[in-house]
Each structure stands twice: as structure tokens, then as C-alpha cells.
Amino acid sequence: MVKLPIYMDNHATTPLDPRVLEAMMPYLTDQFGNAASRNHKFGWEAEEAVEEARRQIAALIGADAREIVFTSGATESDNLAVKGVAWMYREKGDHIITAVTEHKAILDTCKHLEKEGFRVTFLPVDSKGLVDLDDLRKAITDKTILISIMTANNEVGVIQDIKAIGKIARERGVLFHTDAVQAAGKVPFNVNEMNVDIASLSAHKFYGPKGVGALYVRRRNPRVLLTPIIDGGGHERGMRSGTLNVPGIAGFGKAAQIAREEMPKESAEMFRLRERLRTTLERELDEIYINGDLQRRLPGNLNMSFAYVEGESLLMGINDVAVSSGSACTSASLEPSYVLKALGVGEDLAHTSIRFGIGRFNTEEEVDYVAGRVTEVVRRLRELSPLYEMAKEGIDLKSVHWATEA
């Protein structure tokens, strides 16, 4: 019998790996020093832990340890990357290119910069969630100072062609930032092979602790400079002041080491479980639709719309399973997912979407349980759905004149 509730929302966050906790414990207890204390053992121990983590994280993404800047998490990393480049290179240009499916930490940072007078191009994506490389080429001008395109999307798990985007950016002499928060530790990601200049990372997305992230900042060819967004003691090569979160960083490093060592085996297993979930649901239920490209996708991601069943009501029915929905009713904004909208998913289907995020600690039994529960609840709610009834009667729902609120 499976242990309930089941956590299958690993794009939101992941549980801490026990090996990571073990690596953190000394720095939460006896070795509490400040990594910036240069003249005693407590400081040296903390500094050594931080430098070890820097090496481990750099190794995960093919970087040099000196290119890792620690932050409080992905949102800060994204802010530092985009604002840092914009403010540093303002003399050179005022144009930034990003995409409509980016995380809010990028989109809202770009909107902030627009108010400061920067110009931002928000590239569309196709129905699979991919940016068109020709659109990108055409958008670049001699005033473009930054391209920021995420590696893997947090909702649909779609993986952009980062290598090709990096190549275009390099050829045009534009800095390239990627939010690699969902991709790093899950799929191969190498800053040199992919021509990435700046990359955002977050520990808690790959079984590390919350409250710690990093920004990869290229040191050579080209050397990237950033204007800091936090002023203070000049830590992290002056790019990010503030006392380092030593236990968090030690855990982040350990998490990166585990991810690097276990990725081939782990990603194959995530993929197997994801496909098991997908094929079971597709066998059991009609009128379900996958959102986003199925090939270029994180192995543990499944984003599906269950036509005629509103997402929040489905979540309510599978209350012993933790997943998330693109339904408006589950979002703070009361709007259905802007990512699904950008893919051209109709609002009717966006309301019925569920995101499953399979992670390291999920089992085959859990996947089978989730598939069974979802099937059962979708069937029950379809019996309750006037839309399902109308569709079965052969009524084209698009042709119905809906009396929407005035």
C-alpha cells in the first residue's frame, strides 16, 4: 500500500535529500562561522565549505568555480542577471529580448526595466512552447544587450534549443542569460557547450534546501560584468553583498554533486515513470490533451488537460495527491495559466490542466495510484459536467452562445 499523501509537484519544490541534510548539519551546529571571517578557524571552515560547494555546482554545469555567485534563490538570480546586465551595459544599448513563457521573475523584472526606459521584446512561442529561432534573429538589433530565454519551462517542462540560441547570441555579440532552474540537475546542461553567459540556478529544485540559489556569470570570452542589485560588504566578487548562507550553500553543493553523479540513471527513471503515467491515463480516458512538446521536455514533467473537468475540482477530488493546475481558480491572479495561453491552449482547456511533476522519490506504485485516482475522479466529474454531456450529444461547444457575465 502506498503512503499517502503522495507528493508529485516537484516543479514547485523538491524534498530535501537526506544526504543533503547530512552535509548541511555541521554548518547548522558546531561549524557556524561566517565565511567572510578571515582570521579564525570558524571562518576558514565556513569558507572551505562554500568553496567546495562552488566547485560542486560549477562541475554540474561545466563552469569554473570562480564563475558561481551565490544568491538567495532563483528570483534573486533572475533579477540580478537581467537588471545587472541592463544597468551595467546601458551605455551600449537599451534593448532586451525574452519570451512570453518565462517565469514571472524574468517577465516582471523586464517590465520594471521598461519603466526605466529599456525596450523589451517578448518573443512568442509556437504551440509546442518553443521559441522560433528566426523570430529571435530578427528581433536582435545593434541596441540589444541581453537575450534571456529559459532552458526548461516550469509549467510544461518544454526545453528550448539553448545551444542554438546561445550560438545566435554569440554570433551577434549579445549576452545570453538562461533561467536554468528547472533544467539544471535534471537534464545535461553545460554553459560552454551551449554558449551560455549567465545562468540562474536554485537548490530546492533539485533536492537541496530552500533559500539558496546561484548565478553563473561567465569570466572569459566574454567577461560578463553585472551591476549589483544589493549594496553592502562586497561579497561574491562585488556582485552580491550579504553574509553567505553557509549551511544552505553546503547543501546546494551536495545536491549538485548527487544530481551530476546520478543524472543518467535518474533521468531515465523519471522518463519511464512519466511515460507510464501518460500512457495509463491515455488508455483509460478519452479527450485528454498534452500541453507542450512531448519530445523536448523534462523527463519528469507531464502537463495535461482533461477536457470538461475544471482543474481545481479535479485537485479537490485527488486530495491525497499533491499536483498543481493551470486553472484560474488555483492561481493568485484568477487568470488561467499565461504559459498555456501563450501555447495557444484555449482558456476552456487551460482551466482543465494539471501539472504532474515526478521526482527522485516517486515510485512506480505511486504513479499507478495517481493514475488510478485521476481516472476515477475525472470519470466522476465528467458525469457531473454539463459540457461533457453536451459534447456527447454532439453539440459543438464553440458554437454555443454562452451568457457570460456582463
Added chain:
Amino acid sequence: MAYSDKVIDHYNNPRNVGSMDKNSAEVGTGLVGAPECGDVMKLQIKVNPSTNVIEDAKFKTFGCGSAIASSSLATEWVKGKTIDEALAIKNTEIVKELSLPPVKIHCSVLAEDAIRAAIGDWKKKQGTAKPEAVAAQ
């Protein structure tokens, strides 16, 4: 978001789920909301023409748990009431009964709209049925 016990109860055991013949002269059908908005309610009533009492009510709802609960409760409440009594049901009473949070008030509004739409449909049928009856005499 935590749901009230009453919302959970209606979600788990919805009352009066189903459909009636929408072409029957005794049946009034209300279909409100839109798929794009994430809420569609269909509420049907069967009215005794001599007493104007709602003898049966059925619903089907596409929407969140609160929308399902609001329409389920609406069918419970209209049953046994006269048309005029049913028209007097206010969404605020549904909000109170189900302890709906502010963000879910629109679900109760939709349920009130569904009752009104069903009654409106039934009244329209009575209006069109009468001239036919006269013509037949």
C-alpha cells in the same frame, strides 16, 4: 485554500445530479457561465403547472468545488418551493450556508443566475404553450 465542511460534503455527495428532458413543457432549463471562465452550470426544474411548485430539480456543473457545491445546494433549496419563493433565493444566503470565501462569491452568483434562468425558461414555455392550447380549442 481550505474548503468548508459543507462544500466538501456537497462535492463528495452532490445532491440531485442529472438531467431532465429539456423539451418537456414542465421543465425549465438554465445554462449559465462559460467554459472560458471555468464555470458552467446547468440547472433544471420540473414545475407542477397547477400549483407552480418546483417538484424536482437536477443539476450538472463544470467548475471548482465551490461552484459544484453552490449548484448542488441550489437544487436542494428550490425543491418544494413555489416559483416565486425560488426567485427570492439570494446568492448571499448560499455564501452564508457554504461559508464561501470572497474569491468564491461568483460561484454563488452563478447559482442564483442558474435558478433565475431555469425559471425564466419555464415561464417562457408556459407563455408559448398557452396560445397553442387556445388554438387547439
